[in-house]
Amino acid sequence: MEKVQRLEKSAVALVEWSPGEFDAWAKLRGAYNAVTRQVMDSGLRPEAIKAL
Numbered sequence: 001m002e003k004v005q006r007l008e009k010s011a012v013a014l015v016e017w018s019p020g021e022f023d024a025w026a027k028l029r030g031a032y033n034a035v036t037r038q039v040m041d042s043g044l045r046p047e048a049i050k051a052l
Contacts, residue, residue: 028052 016022027042028049
């Protein structure tokens with residue numbers, strides 16, 4: 001995943017084995033959830049996301 005998150009113009013489909021396993025990563029990356037049809041949101045300010 002480290003390599004994938006640096007790609008600017010790519011689409012990545014991530015299927016997790018157990019529910020919730022990658023929720024934090026998906027929220028920080030603003031991932032699109034194909035099941036709920038929503039973009040995931042961490043609720044953090046851009047400065048906090050950058051620091052992480």
